[in-house]
Amino acid sequence: MAETPTLVxxxxxxxxxxxxxAYREAGGYLQLERARAMTPQAVTQELIDxxxxxxxxxxxxTGRKAxxxxxxxxVARPIYVAVNADESEPGTFKDREIMLRVPHRLxxxxxxxxxxxQSKRVYIYIRGEYLAEYESVQAxxxxxxxxxxxxxxxxxxxxxxxxxxxxxETALLESxxxxxxQPRSKPPFPAISGVYSSPTLINNVETITTMPKVLELxxxxxxxxxxxxxxxxxxxFCLSGNVARPGAYELPHGVTVRHLIEEIGGGVPGGRTLKAxxxxxxxxxxxxxxxxxxxxxxxxxxxxxxxxxxxxxxxxDDRACMVQFALRAGQFYMHESCGKCTPCRVGTRWLVQLxxxxxxxxxxxxxxxxxxxxxxxxxxxxxxxxxxxxxMIVASCVTKxxxxxxxxxxxxxxxxxxxxxLDGLYAPVDQHAHAPAAEAEALV
Amino acid sequence: xSAPDVRSLYDEIQAVxxxxxxxxxxxxxxxxxxxxxxxxxxxxEAIEEVAEALELTPAYCYSVASFYDMFHLExxxxxxxxxxxxxxxxxxxxxxxxxxxxxxxxxxxxxxTPDGEVTLRAVECxxxxxxxxxxxxxHRYRQSVAPEDVPAIVEELRNG
Numbered sequence: 274m275a276e277t278p279t280l281v282x283x284x285x286x287x288x289x290x291x292x293x294x295a296y297r298e299a300g301g302y303l304q305l306e307r308a309r310a311m312t313p314q315a316v317t318q319e320l321i322d323x324x325x326x327x328x329x330x331x332x333x334x335t336g337r338k339a340x341x342x343x344x345x346x347x348v349a350r351p352i353y354v355a356v357n358a359d360e361s362e363p364g365t366f367k368d369r370e371i372m373l374r375v376p377h378r379l380x381x382x383x384x385x386x387x388x389x390x391q392s393k394r395v396y397i398y399i400r401g402e403y404l405a406e407y408e409s410v411q412a413x414x415x416x417x418x419x420x421x422x423x424x425x426x427x428x429x430x431x432x433x434x435x436x437x438x439x440x441x442e443t444a445l446l447e448s449x450x451x452x453x454x455q456p457r458s459k460p461p462f463p464a465i466s467g468v469y470s471s472p473t474l475i476n477n478v479e480t481i482t483t484m485p486k487v488l489e490l491x492x493x494x495x496x497x498x499x500x501x502x503x504x505x506x507x508x509x510f511c512l513s514g515n516v517a518r519p520g521a522y523e524l525p526h527g528v529t530v531r532h533l534i535e536e537i538g539g540g541v542p543g544g545r546t547l548k549a550x551x552x553x554x555x556x557x558x559x560x561x562x563x564x565x566x567x568x569x570x571x572x573x574x575x576x577x578x579x580x581x582x583x584x585x586x587x588x589x590d591d592r593a594c595m596v597q598f599a600l601r602a603g604q605f606y607m608h609e610s611c612g613k614c615t616p617c618r619v620g621t622r623w624l625v626q627l628x629x630x631x632x633x634x635x636x637x638x639x640x641x642x643x644x645x646x647x648x649x650x651x652x653x654x655x656x657x658x659x660x661x662x663x664x665m666i667v668a669s670c671v672t673k674x675x676x677x678x679x680x681x682x683x684x685x686x687x688x689x690x691x692x693x694x695l696d697g698l699y700a701p702v703d704q705h706a707h708a709p710a711a712e713a714e715a716l717v
Numbered sequence: 718x719s720a721p722d723v724r725s726l727y728d729e730i731q732a733v734x735x736x737x738x739x740x741x742x743x744x745x746x747x748x749x750x751x752x753x754x755x756x757x758x759x760x761x762e763a764i765e766e767v768a769e770a771l772e773l774t775p776a777y778c779y780s781v782a783s784f785y786d787m788f789h790l791e792x793x794x795x796x797x798x799x800x801x802x803x804x805x806x807x808x809x810x811x812x813x814x815x816x817x818x819x820x821x822x823x824x825x826x827x828x829x830t831p832d833g834e835v836t837l838r839a840v841e842c843x844x845x846x847x848x849x850x851x852x853x854x855x856h857r858y859r860q861s862v863a864p865e866d867v868p869a870i871v872e873e874l875r876n877g
Contacts, residue, residue, distance in 0.1 A: 363841070402856070433746070435788075520847045696812070
């Protein structure tokens, strides 16, 4: 396993691989040439054989998704490829690393994907806040176009304008169509009716950028890397929080959480101990220390009720008040709820109100049950997974750190006082005058 | 950012429209962005100008603009300072960085200094979690910002 090479970030380990000349020297665009010499079906078959799965969080088999796209002779409408570069899951910064360090590999992946589904038009939807990343990809795209690499495929970069929900694939398509970014009800799925009611293949940046390497190795060889059969290949893990060496580390699936945090990340600094891990992103249950030896692959994590998500591993040390942590996570979902469906629009607010009351010591034991009850009424009942995400992380904090929550009730306030590193936390919902749930105090 | 465009906003928007299939509304977001870059914020007049260029109603353009966090429907300062306050930055004390800006600027998050120079905002995760605290100064990320870096950043903007 130690021998697994860097794939997605290959050639950019030391310095970014930005120019076309440098990328070509590292073997860039050779796989596109090979792909174009193959039939679209053969390219899709390589993706199927590799068992590459979506790196955005849903882990859906990429090759199968591509195979759902009808062939052009069967549909009257054009076929589109949409690249999800709306990276906004708290703790995630891998797509940003890709766009800054190997932008041409992303472009090459786009063109390979376009060939696989016989599309002539690719949209890259980049989150609005990513300015340097947009400039990096735009520069690579201009260079590739100038060099005639695009052929008859057009790639358009579409910038978002600040909305986490647009990372949800159907909300992204709505936003791309010039609308408010509110998710659609599914089915139909994007493969049948995506952007402009046309068949659309939509993939995350890391997924797309892996495609040239799948072709280079061959699908079957790629499938041997990582933790087969389900979690093949590598993953750019996003290590952050209370850890000595945070960073984006591309590693094979299957290394343990402990290995990533302790060996690669240098462990928890300052002589503190680990209390919890935000595993996969803030949209999933938090991990407790007894599960640190779990391998980072979807199957092993799934067995213990965790998710690999977008590869997030955020370390929380023992100073943290987990009520504050749950509250801050909840405030994010309240801020980002699009308001289209009731369980999410209302539920995210209720959770913030309740968690704030618990943190202030103004809640009773019954309110802890009420939090779980609200979570229960959100999970599986929202239009998209945003509401479920909020409910999952909050419920996991209450369930796994029940004593801490209870201590707030008994104490009549936060037992951690100012010792928690999250003390005094502030959230964007606090600065909106129209957010009655916020009840924020002025900062000093 | 880019070199000053001598074209009118109308012409810029028409150029953007060609990137998308005819008959679609996809140019709304880039058009609103162009208007905001030109005027600093999206006033009623700016939205009407965008609507006219796109042959849409102002109400439609306003409904889109109001959905997205980066569009300003009220005037903002000449500079913006956006401090990430989400969990990864919060775990390494983004609160102290935000408070330092509050003290240095004498305003609360969401407010603009009385001279109209600087708007301070608390924002959600900016995707720079390995180098906290991330502060976007006029949309350029500053990494690993500590409270003691704050006076110099404010000074730089005041002189810039």
